[in-house]
Amino acid sequence: MLKLRRIAVDTHRENIAYLSRTCGQYHAEEFLALAKVEVIADSHRIQATLNIVDDPVLLGPDELGLSEEAFRLFGRGAGTPVAIAHPRPVDSLEMVRAKIQGRALNAGEYAAVVRDIAALRYSKMEIAAFLVACAGFMTTEEVLHLTRAMAGVGHCLEWDHKLVVDKHCIGGIPGNRTSMIVVPLVMAHGLTIPKTSSRAITSPAGTADTMEVLARVDIGTDEMRAIVEKIGGCLVWGGRVNLSPADDVMITVERPLGIDTREQMVASILSKKLTAGARHLVLDIPVGPTAKVRSHEDAVRLRKLFEYVAGELGLPVEVMITDGSQPIGRGIGPVLEARDVLAVLRNQPDAPADLRDRSLLLAGRIIEADPGVKGGQGIARARTLLETGAGMRAMEQIIEAQGPPPGPPPGNGSPLLEPAGAGYELLAPRDGIVQGIDCLRIARVARMAGAPAFKGAGVDLLKKTGDAVRKGEPLYRIHAALSSDLGFAAELAAQDSGYRFNGTAT
Template sequence: MLKLKSVAIDTYKENVAYLHRDCPLYRSEGFQALMKIEISVKNGDKTVIAVLNIVNDDSIIDVDELGLSVQAFQQLGQQQGSPVCVAPARAPVSLAQVRKKIAGETLPKSSFELITRDILENRYSKMEIAAFLVACSHSGLEREEVLYLTQAMVASGKKLSWGGSLVVDKHCIGGIPGNRTTMIIVPVIAAHGMLIPKTSSRAITSPAGTADTMEMLAKVDITNEQMQQVILQHNGMLAWGGTAKLAPVDDILISVERPLSMDSSSQLVASILAKKIAAGSTHLLIDIPVGPTAKIHHTREAQKLRKMFEYVGDRLGIYIEVMLTNGSQPVGNGIGPALEARDVMKVLKNQADAPGDLREKSLRLAGRILEFDPDVRGGQGYAIARDILESGRALEKMQDIIRAQGEPEMEHPKASLVFDVRSDRPGYVHQIDNLQLAKIASLAGAPMDKHAGVDLLRKTGDKVGRGDILYKIYACFESDFQFATELAAKQNGYSICSQPPPEPEMFLV
């Protein structure tokens, strides 16, 4: 028996326990660092699995104590000093299935159910989760396996129901900085009267996700009950899916994908559809940007991904339409949560300096979603969406949603460090490297530092002179500022040519 202690360390989606090296239990039972242990309460049925770390510092843990990270302590639900039992945890049965996937075998539905169950119960360390993700990415998943993984992820958490109503949603597969169309589409659709319970992830490999950006305006970590209340009152919401326990295994997988910068197509399909089905969506519009520095480089890749979405969607009873869009450059001007939120509000307020590409793309996508409504004739959606935006109804609806979800309580430090990236030659902007601009914005501190990022002053086709500012880098801390500006000095991500490029098409298919 050991005394329970909360160690105020956020280990982000991983249960971690801390044991003193001089603890008699450590010496007698052969515990080792990074092994998994099972912690249980005496005369209780509550147990928690955690990865063990060994501590040498008496100020952290005494020899008769067991420390738990923030998440693990909350899961166990006991008071400080409570007596707990510790034992080696059994190895996850499903690891044998992971090894089969590493060897290139195709797994049945039962294997994915076992794997996701063990991950949800914290029986996997992050190393073991990484092995599963790499196996799925390297060996690839057959379309049936993507279906099984999606079903298992949906079953891992709660599922919202809206009483058989038409429930719409929209999702972009990512890879394009800015591109914050969702935050404009949701209030437009909700103002029309259609249900759009939008749950979003935080950034995986990008400088901001929709949840990160919406968090500048409203609380996004709201409960299922709060979600349902907001939807019933205002038809729409913009929330983070993590606290609502919708497909929670997906959030655990994302916590490992983020530091590895992994985002395989099969995992992407399962992740997106699991969240949408758990949120109760019946109709879904998928935006797949295509471009040389986008996540998807060629139309043929996009068509293959489209078929995967449609295959899984058909079998899970969700209607899916896929639109291929031009992903040759960032959408909007800001890259980073605060800068992207600024662009969104400019569009909703119909300001003259609102980014035209963000406005137009949002209206086109919103128009297609409006045509899911049987009362809207094909081809009329765009005009309806434009009228909702220009009349101010979309802005009013967004303000309603913000009030209902609750305005953010946290104050974020402003970006006091600013650097101007200038053109070294005259000409026309031919290309903008999405990956490079996203990397620069991330090095500047986004999305952790909400006001950090990149603000574009020139887009493809613009004429520039030598010394003209292409974009500004914003950072809150000197080290981030130095990293970002040094990368921009090596390669600023802009291609300048003497002749103007051809006018790009916003939608490919």
Template sequence: MLTLKKIEIDTYRDNVAFLARNCDLYRPEEYQAFKKVEVLNNGCNCLQAKLLIVDDPAIVGPNELGLSEQAFHRLGLAAGASVSIRPAVPPQSLDHVRSKIHGHTLDPGQIEQVISDIAAFRYSEMEIAAFLVSCAGFMTTDEMLSLTQAMAKVGNRLSWKAPIVVDKHCIGGIPGNRTSMIVVPIVAAHGLTIPKTSSRAITSPAGTADTMEVLAKVDLSTRQMQKVVEDCNGCIVWGGHVNLSPADDILISVERPLMIDTREQMVASIMSKKAAAGSTHLLIDIPIGSSAKIRTPTDAMRLRKLFEYVGGKIGLDVSVTVTDGTQPIGNGIGPVLEALDVMAVLEGASGAPADLREKSLRMAGTILENDPALHGGTGYARARHLLDSGAALETMNKIIDAQGRNTSQQELGPLTSEITAPANGVISAIDCFRLARIARYAGAPMDTGAGIRLFKKVGDTVRKGDPLYRIHACFQSDHHFAADFATEASGYTIGGHP
């Protein structure tokens, strides 16, 4: 038997095992051809991991098996435990992936087997990519429904005592669109239950969880989350920590580098998480714009019908709103800047971004219409009253304290550059995708104070030399990279007439 050792190496989502080349019990060269091994404890198959051969005795000795941080955590054994290895057997569900590659339609059982194996980390990234690409080429609505149900089935499923559990979700792509952090306290202040599980950024400058973390702890356990909702009617937490639809997070980590984002996979991803979260009523925000994910009303209509179809099949009441996605929302892009915008709106500050306030009110009003006790058509007025009266701010502070207020100083990146207008004119367009990349290059969301402070929006008149936005960064290399990228193309289009 080998002695288990934790290797302090972050391998992201991959399980990685380390075996010494001069191992006393196994000949590592024989295992390299299998690429993966099964790690066993007392004869039980516990974990599959990619095998790496090590020549440095300081990492693993001849009688040790090392596991990366992620693999060690998933195995759940203590350091020093006795383990053995054997060649990993490829999952049988790979036969279904090959069938899909050849153009066949998969039944619900086959899709469930694939998703279960992906969630158990039995697939390599290459095998996951093969499944995603084959589905992107052709997927029926029945397969989309089966994918949604299979992903919701794997992992935790939350349940709530309230008869109505509301939620909202934006399909993304619009920087600064932090409406959830305003909608949740408004709806919770009214009395509806709104347990918001949000994502962290993968390729964007900030996810809702990243921005909320500026204010409060977001990596709550399921029990902690339920206690916050019980006390406050709502929460804003990181969904990854409560293990909702974990297969979806794995799929997304492969989809993003390949830039795979089909309508069917998007719907399955969102709806599986909302079903697992125990929602009964869901509002979907679909922004339309030339640099948004959805660019035409026709595409928005097709996506809306897919959301409604799946919602009807899984018992989730879905409403869809189509919104303006032609430019960023709010005045800031990046965790600290977006948190400042959110709190400015909740506090009723004079400089609060009007577009973020108005969009949040409209979405909160739509959600409040789900309350049978509220007179029809009064949702928006009720939302505005809760915001203007300070009730939403009070509830937000209550949620922040319940989740665990972040008392550390959150400052903007001290390294700055201002990008200016190259000519006189009127802002006619803003490229959301490019601004998001600039903010990302500046260090967001890893550096919470990095990002972009916007000074001009579409329709504003500018003179040559007027600042369009300011880049904030924390490290010199990030600052230069973002500033050079913005100088090459600012993301702003300036026309000649209002």
């Protein structure tokens, strides 16, 4: 037996085991590096990818190390006697091979694959093979099978309330933090809205990253339930409540590979909404030249797929196709986006009008799910709740219920909404009128500046589409916590600002 050791390495949802090359109990040659092994302690078993260690300081010859995630999942303390063995075959891999060969899988086969992915029995290479095969070919029925399978693992929340509503945007538009305005407005109306959101993987901020500027989002299932039962809503990180764990694992592979097909998008979103207990969903599909969906025709096809799968699963969904031609609001990055959200909720005169209007549109459509609200009156109701301060009071309830964000509190007792100190302004190369803004480029610049790892990093947009500019005027300001990040972001922006001009400024 070997002694279990916790290795402080974040391998991000991949179980990694570490074995010394000089181990006396097992010959490292029997267990090839990057091969799968099974770690065993009494009735506890976990599969992990093996790394061979040559440094005796990191790992002794009588020890077996587990990465942070694997150690947590294994659930045994440091020093526990453990053994390793060649893993039992993962039978569902035969189904992945069948999918690679072009065969449509049935419901039971998708259920088997998804169960093994959720149990972390697949390597990232095997997950990538499955995702690429699905991206190449999936029938509509397969999308339904995959969604059911993903909703069938993990927690499934049930609520006593008859009408539980939810809202989701497919993403791809920087600064589109409407959820942080919609949720308090819907709460203020009296509907139940337990909102789970994602963290950024390849974007400058997810809703969870931005909400974490204001309140704690790393909240477990029981606490989330208590918060929703008390105040009627929440804004928490979905990764902690384990609603669709297979999706959380697959996202870590598909996002870096740039795999984001409409079929996988539908399964991902609807599986999480089902397990969150939603009974009415409003879905936002932004369309624009640099958005995820580039044309109205593609948006209509995606809408029909959402409607079919959601209908088969008994989830009423209302799809809205919106303008995704440019970033929403001014700030791109957690602190800057939180600043814009609070400006809207506080009815500040300088609040971004596009963020305010889109939030009212979405909130109004959700409010119309209330049988007591007539069709067409939802947006007026949402506007009243915003202008009277009811939305801001509901946000304050959420912040109080979820607790303060991690890290030392600011001295004045209010959320620290100051951007990172180092700044650089990108200047207009000539006179003109802003014709378009590349969402992907702006997101890359903000990410290069350090967002979301540094909450105050990102991009502050000073000009939007339709604005007239003079040569030398600042188009946007880059904020970074580190001078190296600022240099990288400024260099990327200098290569291509992401702004397109037309005509001459007047």
